[in-house]
Amino acid sequence: MHDEPPKRRLGRLRLCLLQNQHDRDVHPDGELRRPFVRRQHKLQQNGRAAAxxxxxxxxxxxxxxxxxxxxxxxxxxxxxxxxxxxxxxxxxxxxxxxxxxxxxxxxxxxxxxxxxxxxxxxxxxxxxxxxxxxxxxxxxxxxxxxxxxxx
Missing domain, CATH: 2.60.40.10 (Immunoglobulins)
Incomplete structure (x- = not known):
């Protein structure tokens, strides 16, 4: 079984902190699902336009x-x-x-x-x-x- 990525809450934006690594999605019953790639997501702190x-x-x-x-x-x-x-x-x-x-x-x-x-x-x-x-x-x-x- 794999652990959920750590989650943090910033205002109304919920970020899922992911690491750059290959992992496999293992169902709680131990069955191997499909492979996936975890990617690191960057938050653009203030990407809004000047108003x-x-x-x-x-x-x-x-x-x-x-x-x-x-x-x-x-x-x-x-x-x-x-x-x-x-x-x-x-x-x-x-x-x-x-x-x-x-x-x-x-x-x-x-x-x-x-x-x-x-x-x-x-x-x-x-x-x-x-x-x-x-x-x-x-x-x-x-x-x-x-x-x-x-x-």
């Missing part, structure tokens, strides 16, 4: 020309809100509240690393209220929460 961008860390207001105390972080996500860890998409930030102000960052666009783009040195040059940032990559967009820039 949205999301600010995982919101920008926090500052003084005009001074970098934000909390810099924005944007994730590439699938339709269920999971980070698409295979993404290296370039993500661009832009200021979405017109007031003649300019947004500058150390690097903009910023390429995602494992589906996450971490921006540094971002600042807005002019005081104002109700500023928001828009993150964009291809057809995907996300808008940050509002923040203010002091004089």
């Amino acid at each position: 949205q961008l999301a600010f995982t860390t919101q920008p926090v207001g500052s003084t005009g020309g001074i970098p934000f105390a909390t810099q924005p972080v944007v994730a590439v996500q699938d339709a269920d809100g999971n980070t698409v860890t295979s993404s290296a998409a370039p993500i661009t930030l832009s200021i979405t509240t017109p007031a003649g102000a300019a947004l500058t960052c150390t690097a903009n666009p910023q390429n995602a690393v494992s589906g996450v783009a971490t921006f540094t040195g971002c600042r807005v040059d002019k005081k104002g209220t109700h500023y928001t940032l828009t993150a964009g990559s291809g057809s995907l967009r996300a808008v940050s929460s509002e923040f203010n820039i002091k004089p």
